[in-house]
Amino acid sequence: MVLDPAGYKWSSYPTNALGVKSTLCCAHRVYLSLGKTETERMKAYxxxxxxxxxxxxxxxxxxxxKKELVLGNNKFKQQIENLTGIALKNERLGRPPQNEG
Known part of the structure; x- marks a missing residue:
């Protein structure tokens, strides 16, 4: 992708981290919780x-x-299943097992 998040044209990084004004972005409550002032929030971001x-x-x-899988620990996956009502595929990450035989 890019080495610097500010270099990705579809990123909200310039707005959230650098204070660049945008008509496309509005502050999310999680972002607002990063600090009491705009300067604190940008630094934390x-x-x-x-x-x-x-x-x-x-x-x-x-x-x-690519496989449309949820990435996270079992507790997180269970929370996603509970929220969505959709049973998740359970695929193990890492190298596939070597054929024995």
């Missing part, structure tokens, strides 16, 4: 992007997106 995501996690996200 930028901090969310400081941790590098491992290649393994990126691969899992891509795999689950």
């Amino acid at each position: 930028r901090a969310l992007f400081e941790t590098e995501i491992s290649q393994t996690l990126i691969g899992n996200i891509q795999y689950c997106s």
Whole structure:
């Protein structure tokens, strides 16, 4: 995708992290909870992007997106099932088992 989240044209990052005004974005309640002032919220939002995501996690996200799977622990998956009323596919992530024989 992009190395800097501000470089992705469909991202709300410039608005939420840098204060760029937009007629397309409005502040979400979760974003508003990041701080009492706009400066505090922008700083907290930028901090969310400081941790590098491992290649393994990126691969899992891509795999689950393509297969339309929920990515998360069992508790999270159960919450999604309860909210949606849809039984989730249970596929194990990682390398497929090697054929024995």
